Amino acid sequence: MARPLKANLKQQFISITETNSTTATAWLEKYKWKLEDAMNAYLSNGGVAGEIDETNKGVTLNDIDEDLVKIYEKYQDGQNKEIIDIDGTFQYLEDLGIDPEDMISLTLSYFLESPSTGIFNKSSFLTRWNNEQINNLKDMKVYLEEYQKRINEDMKEFEKIYMFTFDFIKSNRIDKTVNYELSISYWKLLFNQRPEFQNDTWERLEQWFKFVEDEYKRDFSKDSWKMFYYFVKDIISQDPKEFKDYDEMSAWPSVIDEYVEYLRENQLLIE
Numbered sequence: 030m031a032r033p034l035k036a037n038l039k040q041q042f043i044s045i046t047e048t049n050s051t052t053a054t055a056w057l058e059k060y061k062w063k064l065e066d067a068m069n070a071y072l073s074n075g076g077v078a079g080e081i082d083e084t085n086k087g088v089t090l091n092d093i094d095e096d097l098v099k100i101y102e103k104y105q106d107g108q109n110k111e112i113i114d115i116d117g118t119f120q121y122l123e124d125l126g127i128d129p130e131d132m133i134s135l136t137l138s139y140f141l142e143s144p145s146t147g148i149f150n151k152s153s154f155l156t157r158w159n160n161e162q163i164n165n166l167k168d169m170k171v172y173l174e175e176y177q178k179r180i181n182e183d184m185k186e187f188e189k190i191y192m193f194t195f196d197f198i199k200s201n202r203i204d205k206t207v208n209y210e211l212s213i214s215y216w217k218l219l220f221n222q223r224p225e226f227q228n229d230t231w232e233r234l235e236q237w238f239k240f241v242e243d244e245y246k247r248d249f250s251k252d253s254w255k256m257f258y259y260f261v262k263d264i265i266s267q268d269p270k271e272f273k274d275y276d277e278m279s280a281w282p283s284v285i286d287e288y289v290e291y292l293r294e295n296q297l298l299i300e
Contacts, residue, residue, distance in 0.1 A: 038064050046071060046202045072201060093155045096164040101154055113154065115147035125170050132218055136177050138197060139190045146198060181222050188258065191219055195254045206248035213238050216257075226261065229269035234261070240291050245284060253282040260285050271299050 035057070041064060042053040048071075060067040104117035113121065119129065127134050138146075142153040163169055180186045194215055198207055220226040220234055249257075264275045277286055292298035 035062060038062055042068060042071075047196075048202070072203070093159050094162075094164040097155060097158055100164070100166070101151060104149075105151065111151045113149040113151075118147045118149060121149075124166055125173075127170070127173075132222055133173055133177050135194065135197075135215075135218065136180060136190065137173055139193050140173070140176060143197060145196075145201070184223075184262075187219075187223060191258050192255060194219065195251050206250050207254065209241050209246060209248050212249050212254070213241060220261065225266050230261070230266045233265045233269050236292065236297060237288060240288050241284075244291060245287065247284075249284070250282075253284055256282050257285065 038057055039050065039053045042048070042057060043050065045068060046053070052071075056067040056071050057064070060070060101113070104113045104121045106112050106114040106117060122129050122134060122137075125137075127137065137143075138149075141149050141157055143149055158164070158169065161172060163172055180190055195207060198211055198215060200208075216234070216238070220231070226234065260281065264272050267274055272289065275289060277289070289298065293300065
């Protein structure tokens, strides 16, 4: 096959699956450069098998603690042993004593670089825990509780997990947006962790949730998700009463401008 055609197929694969060049090449070569077959196989596999993480590259079972391997194998998917699927994830959380609806469940997914809700990649699972020299459920729980504290105390860490969440909660890799109701659920989960987002700021967030649910009723792009975080951090939390640093001429997503207008129309924002 001509090199320009291969490059075009690879670019299409990357554009649709949002994976990297190395992974795209590997899957296309596996399916003899048949784009549809390669994408279907990749996505049906959870979009994780074959994914190459540079921090995990070269890791073999010989490098991993045997007890940790046994933990992974307890939860691995019966059909695809490269992942822990939804059933295994629920059992893993239950054995850890973690409520799937609790923030620490999201922290676990962030720590293990979960590609989507309910999925853990074998390579990341084994490597991340092995790097921390943890090979039992009790120590995993202790580590996660300490890690959660770091996220709650460090704004940079909090920002990282916030940005991670958008891709994590997408229905699949092809989607470019996240459902607005699901977005609200995760905003409540995330912003409730930080003290600077409580009291008057939380009141504004509740008004945002109501605006999105009752008025906006549209899904959110990655850019809108990202910019809303900065709007909360730099505008709302700095001056919840008046939004004195808000400039409607700045490049905020339209949904944020609509929210501010909504507050003004309902006499909820002092000017």
